[in-house]
Structure formats: C-alpha cells, structure tokens
Amino acid sequence: RVHEMEHSLDEARRQARVKGELLATMSHGIRTTVSGVIGMADQLLKGHLPPEPRQLVEMIGQNGEALLRLVDDTLDYSRLEAGRMPVERLDFDLRVAVDHVSGVVRTLAEAKSLAFETRISALVPSRLQGDPGRLRQVLLNLGSNAVKFTERGAVNLRIDREAEDDQHVTLTFMVGDTGVGIEPAAQRTVFEPYAQADASIVRRFGGSGLGLAISKRLVEAMGGEVGVESQTGRGSTFWFRLKFEKQ
Numbered sequence: 429r430v431h432e433m434e435h436s437l438d439e440a441r442r443q444a445r446v447k448g449e450l451l452a453t454m455s456h457g458i459r460t461t462v463s464g465v466i467g468m469a470d471q472l473l474k475g476h477l478p479p480e481p482r483q484l485v486e487m488i489g490q491n492g493e494a495l496l497r498l499v500d501d502t503l504d505y506s507r508l509e510a511g512r513m514p515v516e517r518l519d520f521d522l523r524v525a526v527d528h529v530s531g532v533v534r535t536l537a538e539a540k541s542l543a544f545e546t547r548i549s550a551l552v553p554s555r556l557q558g559d560p561g562r563l564r565q566v567l568l569n570l571g572s573n574a575v576k577f578t579e580r581g582a583v584n585l586r587i588d589r590e591a592e593d594d595q596h597v598t599l600t601f602m603v604g605d606t607g608v609g610i611e612p613a614a615q616r617t618v619f620e621p622y623a624q625a626d627a628s629i630v631r632r633f634g635g636s637g638l639g640l641a642i643s644k645r646l647v648e649a650m651g652g653e654v655g656v657e658s659q660t661g662r663g664s665t666f667w668f669r670l671k672f673e674k675q
C-alpha cells in the first residue's frame with residue numbers, strides 16, 4: 429500500500445515537473461515571437477500610414493501586449509501552484525510600501541477622473557516583517573482592478589488593525605470602488621483562474637482573468653485570507669487579512 433502510494437506520488441511529481449517545463453519553454457517561445465510582432469508594429473507606426481491602417485497596426489500592438497501579459501500571468505500562476513514562488517520575510521515599512529502602490533493607483537484613477545483616497549488607521553504599526561514585494565503586487569492588482577471596473581465615483585484603499593499583541597499584528601486591507609459590481613454567483617468564482625464575471629465587460633477592459641487567482645494564492649502563501657463584498661451596479665470591496673510579525 430505504502431509502496432503504491434509512494435509510486436503515485438512520484439508519478440504526480442514527475443507530471444507536475446513536465447507540465448512546468450513545457451509551460452516555461454512554451455511561454456518563452458511565445459514571448460519571443462510576440463515581441464517580434466510588437467516590434468514590427470512599432471516600426472510600421474513610426475512611418476507614414478493612412479489613418480485606417482494605422483488604427484489596425486495599433487490594434488496589432490495592443491493585442492500583442494495583452495498576449496504578453498496573459499503569458500506572464502500564466503507563468504506566475506503556475507509557479508505559485510507548484511510552490512516555486514517563495515514568500516520572503518524582510519523588515520519593511522508598511523507605509524512606505526503602501527505609498528508606492530497608492531502613487532500608481534492614483535495615477536490610474538486620475539486618468540479616468542476618479543477620486544482616490546488612502547486611509548491607514550493610526551493604530552496600524554509601520555515597522556513590520558514580511559514580504560513587501562508580494563504585498564505590493566496584491567494591492568496593485570486589486571487597485572488597478574478597482575479603477576478598471578469603475579466609470580465614475582471613487583476608489584479607496586483602507587488599512588485597519590484587527591488585532592495586536594507584543595509580537596504580532598493582524599491587518600485588514602480593503603480596496604473599495606463605486607464601479608460595476610459583481611453578481612452574487614460570480615463573487616464565488618472570481619478568484620478562480622481564468623474566471624471573468626462578465627464577458628462583455630472583459631471585451632471592453634481586457635485582462636487575463638488570472639489577477640485575482642494570483643492574488644489569492646499570494647495572500648494564502650503569506651498565511652492570510654481574501655474575499656469580496658459587492659453589490660451589482662453599486663461597487664465592490666475586495667479585502668484581505670494578514671498577520672505580520674512586528675520588528
């Protein structure tokens with residue numbers, strides 16, 4: 429019995445490795461090829477083109493960029509799945525890390541004339557231990573989604589203290605928007621890979637459908653949990669909770 433189990437475990441590991449290698453080789457091939465296509469499109473755009481062909485060539489470039497993002501996200505996701513994206517534990521300053529993301533999201537929001545506000549409770553300590561890079565990645569994903577799916581109103585980022593003792597602090601991060609919202613049935617699936625709540629919206633905004641799946645994996649890899657509250661037509665609030673060690 430034990431022997432059989434070990435055998436199938438070995439086999440599963442072997443298959444996972446083959447899958448990972450195939451994905452890595454394929455995505456490298458796709459990246460190189462698509463970069464070529466984008467490069468050619470850029471060359472064409474530098475020359476003289478009548479308006480109509482120019483528009484078509486611009487679309488070739490945009491679709492190429494979208495395909496690159498899809499490939500990168502897929503690779504990220506499969507690395508996370510295989511446990512090959514280790515989480516770091518560094519001393520970092522929470523407010524510095526969040527400032528970084530806020531700046532990017534603010535720029536995105538302003539481009540769409542949306543209000544943007546960051547509010548960090550005064551009770552939240554700044555000097556923490558954890559993985560600031562991963563934290564930024566998750567916040568950036570939620571923040572850019574919030575802007576992407578909001579036409580008017582505001583996007584906000586809030587951080588509250590949930591619990592604290594001598595060594596640890598548990599924080600809740602909330603990214604709220606006044607956008608299209610998500611139907612209750614879709615709220616259960618948006619964190620699954622390649623899940624997109626509304627095909628017509630995706631055609632309008634683009635995207636890989638992997639951002640939230642990656643964010644969920646990252647939050648879980650950091651020992652936290654993630655969720656969403658939303659009302660269709662009113663907006664959404666994506667949240668995650670993480671426990672940090674204090675410096």
Ligand code: ADP
Nearest residue numbers: 573574577618624625626635636637638639640
């Ligand atoms: P992508 O944005 O690339 O499609 P995500 O995994 O980031 O992929 O999001 C999955 C889906 O969840 C989106 O396609 C969209 O339907 C829905 N979604 C995510 N964030 C929001 C939001 N802030 N408001 C409304 N819908 C959202």
